[in-house]
Each structure stands twice: as C-alpha cells, then as structure tokens.
Amino acid sequence: MKLKLVKKQDEAKGTVSFFWEPEKKVSYLPGQFFYFTLPSLKYPDPRGATRHFTISSSPTEEGFFRLSTRIREESGYKKTLNELPLGTGIEGEGPNGTFLLDEGDTGPHVFFAGGIGITPFRSIIKFVVDKNLNIPIHLIYSNSIPEEIAFRKEIEEWQAGHPNIKVDMAVSKPEESKEKWEGLTGRIDENLIGKLLPNIGSLNSIFWISGPPAMVDAVEDLLGKLGVTSNKVRSEKFTGY
C-alpha cells in the first residue's frame, strides 16, 4: 500500500519519527510492524531499500502511521529516508508480527525496553491510555544517556496521570551526558531488576522484552536465571542493531 510522508519529528538525540498517511484505512494492533520500501536509494545500501519497523503510533491515533528510528550515518537506507521530502510516497506492507497487545491481555505486564526498542511499547501504552483500559503496566526503559530517551516527556506524563502505568528509566553512561542524571543508573541487569522487582520469580506478570538482539538475549537469560518461566516471556529482537 502507498504511504505518503506527511511529517518528520525529532524524538531524542539521534532518533527521528516519520509520519505516513496510508492510502486507505488499515487495521493493526499495538506493537505490530510494517515493511517499508523506499522508491529508490540516494545512498547505496547492501541491504537494499526495504526494512521492517514497528509502528510506534497507536491504532487510536487515526489517519497516520508513525515510524521511529535511530538514524545511522553508515546506513544508506536511513540516510535516504532522513532526506525524503515531505509528500514522498513509499510502499508499506503489513501489519505483521505477534508482539502485540490484545485488549483481553489484562496483564499485569512488565516491559523491558532497550533504546529504540521502546517503539512497540510506545504504541501499546498510548493505546492503553487512550482507551482507558484497566491494564497495569510497568515499563523499565534503559538508554545510554538521558538525551537519547525517546518519547520521554510523553512517557513521564502517562506515568503521572495514570496509576496503572509505572515507569522506571535507567541510564547506563551518565558520565557521557551534559545533563545531570539523578535517576537509576546501569543497564537492565541483575542489580537493576533486584532493585525494581526483588520478587520477580514469583510475580504473576507477563514480561515483554524489546531492543537490539544482544540486549534481548541478555534479559531473557537473566529472567530465566531469576526463576521466570519462558511461557511468561515475549520478545522482539530488532535485528540490524
């Protein structure tokens, strides 16, 4: 289906959102992804003109899809994407994927996001908030520096306005930031989980992990070690990071 670029927005240091107007209404569930194919590449890319990206908007935000990504200079695809003029048409294929929230999935849920892995959780939390669903969510969101926290203001507002949404953000390299960080530090490791979810092995929650493959593997292993059975874990690996 044809998607028209209607808006671009900086989300955080290095992260940009692209808003697309579909030629016809498309139904999708929060957390799903699309294949996005650029009409041609301005900069060469050995992987070609197609990538998968999560739809970071929620189905409650009608009329557009939002794609949020970290722009990388070494990616010809992303350099081309970042320079597309507004009004450009591209090809979208989807929705795809099973890393999604159904309204009947009442949880409670714990979300582990590594960097840009926040995109499906942005879609899901926005959906829960907009529909005022009674679904408890605890988001644990890790970034290198505070400047790289995408959707920060929005996430802080959700947490402040909705007793069901709990958020903990951690920063792994506060010394590399210009901003003074007084929150949690470190990666999503045993120490951080011990602080935030000391009795994780006995919780009745569903655990969701999204981010670069190495992060997802590490958190999956850790949850196993802490007594969480694999049937309670859902993962989405952002191959390519």
Ligand SMILES: Cc1cc2nc3c(=O)[nH]c(=O)nc-3n(C[C@H](O)[C@H](O)[C@H](O)COP(=O)(O)OP(=O)(O)OC[C@H]3O[C@@H](n4cnc5c(N)ncnc54)[C@H](O)[C@@H]3O)c2cc1C
């Ligand atoms: C389900 C899903 C959802 C995603 N959602 C997002 C999102 O919301 N935002 C976002 O920024 N990214 C998302 N990604 C990752 C995205 O598709 C890109 O791969 C990533 O952004 C890196 O793109 P790139 O052009 O910078 O690097 P690339 O040029 O794509 O990749 C860099 C390196 O990784 C290798 N590589 C990449 N992909 C694969 C693969 N599939 N199999 C084997 N090797 C590979 C390449 O060979 C290359 O060496 C998602 C991936 C998946 C699978």
